[in-house]
Amino acid sequence: MKKVLILTLSILSILITVIHAEPGTINLVYANGNTSYVGDKTYYEFDVQAWISNGSDVIGDGMVYIGYPNDIFGDVVVMNQKINVSKTGILGGVDPLLNIDLYKLVNVTDTKLDVFAVTFMASFDEANPNFKVYYSPISADASNPSDLLHICIEASTGGHGNVLFPDFIPDTDLLYFDYEGELFSNGLQIAEAIEPVDIVLTITPPDETAPPEVITPPDDPSQIGMLELASFSGSLKKSTVILKWVTLSETDNAGFVIKRSETGGQFIEIANYLTDATLEGDATSTKRIKYSYTDFEIVPGKQYTYQLESIDIYGNAIMHETIYINANSVALNRKKVMGSEDFTLEPSYPNPFNPSFVVPFNLTSSQYIDIKLYNMSGHLVRDIAGNHYQAGQYNIHVDCSNLGSAVYLLKTNIDGQQSTQKMLLVK
Numbered sequence: 001m002k003k004v005l006i007l008t009l010s011i012l013s014i015l016i017t018v019i020h021a022e023p024g025t026i027n028l029v030y031a032n033g034n035t036s037y038v039g040d041k042t043y044y045e046f047d048v049q050a051w052i053s054n055g056s057d058v059i060g061d062g063m064v065y066i067g068y069p070n071d072i073f074g075d076v077v078v079m080n081q082k083i084n085v086s087k088t089g090i091l092g093g094v095d096p097l098l099n100i101d102l103y104k105l106v107n108v109t110d111t112k113l114d115v116f117a118v119t120f121m122a123s124f125d126e127a128n129p130n131f132k133v134y135y136s137p138i139s140a141d142a143s144n145p146s147d148l149l150h151i152c153i154e155a156s157t158g159g160h161g162n163v164l165f166p167d168f169i170p171d172t173d174l175l176y177f178d179y180e181g182e183l184f185s186n187g188l189q190i191a192e193a194i195e196p197v198d199i200v201l202t203i204t205p206p207d208e209t210a211p212p213e214v215i216t217p218p219d220d221p222s223q224i225g226m227l228e229l230a231s232f233s234g235s236l237k238k239s240t241v242i243l244k245w246v247t248l249s250e251t252d253n254a255g256f257v258i259k260r261s262e263t264g265g266q267f268i269e270i271a272n273y274l275t276d277a278t279l280e281g282d283a284t285s286t287k288r289i290k291y292s293y294t295d296f297e298i299v300p301g302k303q304y305t306y307q308l309e310s311i312d313i314y315g316n317a318i319m320h321e322t323i324y325i326n327a328n329s330v331a332l333n334r335k336k337v338m339g340s341e342d343f344t345l346e347p348s349y350p351n352p353f354n355p356s357f358v359v360p361f362n363l364t365s366s367q368y369i370d371i372k373l374y375n376m377s378g379h380l381v382r383d384i385a386g387n388h389y390q391a392g393q394y395n396i397h398v399d400c401s402n403l404g405s406a407v408y409l410l411k412t413n414i415d416g417q418q419s420t421q422k423m424l425l426v427k
Contacts (some may be wrong), residue, residue: 024054026138026176028064029145030163030195035155042155044073046163046195047088048118049145050138054186054322058135059090060122060179061407063426064149065169069161070114072199073153074279078110079292083152085118090136091145095123102135107352107426113277115166117405117426118149119352122179132179132320149385158199165193170427171404174376181409181422183376225252225312227281230288232308232321240350241295241325243306248288253281257309257317258293263302270295273311281310296350299358299395337412338419345419348398350411355401359384361414362393370413373398373423375406384410400425 029355031079033046035052048064068077085108098124107119122135139146153163160295187192223422232245255273271293273279282289298304304325310318337345346360359371369389373382384398400408403425410421 003367006422009030010347013167024052025183025189026059026062026184027051027053027142027145027189027191028165029194030066030165030193031145032083033197035199036152042158042199044155044163044199045150045313047147048151049089051142051145051146052138052140052184053142053346055184056137056140057178057184058132058137059180060177061422061424062120062148063175064118064120064403065111065115065165066151066163067115067166068153068163069159069197072155072157072159072161072197074156075113076110076116077153078108078116079278080290083108083116084152085149086150088150090138091120091148093134093136095134097134106424108284109352109354110278111405111425111427115169118151119423119424119426120148121424135179138342142154155199159197160199161197163195163197169405171319171406174404174406177376177407181376197421207256224316224318224321225250225254225310225314227251227253227310227318227320229308229320232323234323234325236298236325241304241306242296243293243308243323244322245291245308245320246280246288247285247291250282250285250289252284254283254311254313255280257311258292258295259304259307259309260295261307262299263304267305267307270297283313296353296356297358297397298349337421338414338417340415340417343414345412345414348421348423351421352426353400356397356399356424357423359396359398359410359412360394361396361412363389366390367415371396372411373400374409376409378379 007305027050029049031047031049033044036045037041051411073082074080085105087103087105091103094100095102102122102123104123105118107123108116110116113139152402172190174183177183178184227250228248229360230248234241234243256279257269258271259267259269260270271279274283279293305322306325307322308320310320312318337347339345342363344362344366348359350357366388368386369385371384372380373384375381381403382398385396405425405427408423412419
């Protein structure tokens with residue numbers, strides 16, 4: 001009888017393991033590439049699709065990377081507003097009861113000069129276990145994959161190449177999760193995530209009556225470059241500051257430097273064109289050029305002042321304008337994650353983040369704080385806090401420079417209360 005019982009329990013254990021195992025492999029597909037013309041502009045469009053092998057399930061969160069030939073489309077197409085992304089297929093679904101989108105695009109961002117990322121997350125209610133039934137499962141038919149996204153990129157010139165999922169993105173097997181927060185067992189396959197680009201532009205004959213352009217090298221190598229600035233502005237968006245500026249003309253401009261002062265303190269350089277390619281100047285140009293920079297290191301309640309400098313090719317720094325940003329509203333707009341009379345934990349920000357985020361909490365009495373960061377497989381990747389903290393306001397900075405793009409779980413334990421936040425790292 002004991003042997004029969006042991007055998008029955010063993011079979012039951014195996015069945016439970018199978019029931020709760022996460023299915024198969026997500027196969028990403030780039031397809032249906034074509035060129036379209038609107039007025040004097042040329043666009044390349046294609047679809048992002050997916051199918052699942054060895055199983056059936058719905059997607060919770062996901063990230064798609066697109067590498068593109070920058071000799072056709074130029075650099076940093078997101079910053080230069082040359083891209084449009086729309087949800088299609090299963091990502092375009094709507095909950096029939098609440099009439100809300102089942103998925104939301106949370107980020108479309110440049111990650112390299114010739115790569116951008118699209119991040120989406122499910123709008124499901126974790127407290128409602130039945131919510132999952134409103135989502136469509138991924139197709140299990142390789143010949144008929146599910147549509148996810150439609151992407152349109154404005155071309156700068158004609159040429160041949162491919163849009164593809166770059167093979168140098170780290171941790172590609174950590175990019176797709178189901179609603180239980182578990183990784184699909186065999187991760188992500190990207191062999192089909194490639195689509196040829198073949199663009200032919202209509203060539204306008206040159207004006208033969210116009211005199212040829214003559215470029216005269218500077219006689220004096222110590223001369224100072226010139227830059228005509230049209231505007232420099234900043235806006236506070238949730239827990240980030242977005243700086244934007246426009247130049248009307250540039251002469252011998254190497255790039256820009258951003259400096260920041262916190263609450264009347266000394267100005268400190270936070271970004272420059274040597275380490276951030278998006279801040280590189282256009283050398284010599286007479287066209288209108290837009291630039292932008294996002295500062296993610298914003299602490300609620302502080303006041304920030306930003307200075308914009310341009311550096312010419314001779315090494316001369318030219319100070320332009322200064323703008324003021326008040327971050328007091330950041331704290332007011334934030335909802336607490338959990339709290340009591342003794343403490344308040346606010347959402348960590350920014351989210352998505354790259355490469356760091358802040359954990360804000362306030363204590364009215366001494367408390368033991370335990371904060372850890374895990375990957376979606378349950379492995380500890382950061383031991384952030386594990387000590388007694390005195391009463392006060394805290395903003396713990398968490399650097400994740402050596403982690404790959406993925407969704408991580410931030411688990412916080414204060415005074416016996418526990419909280420888990422999904423933190424999305426996009427590089």
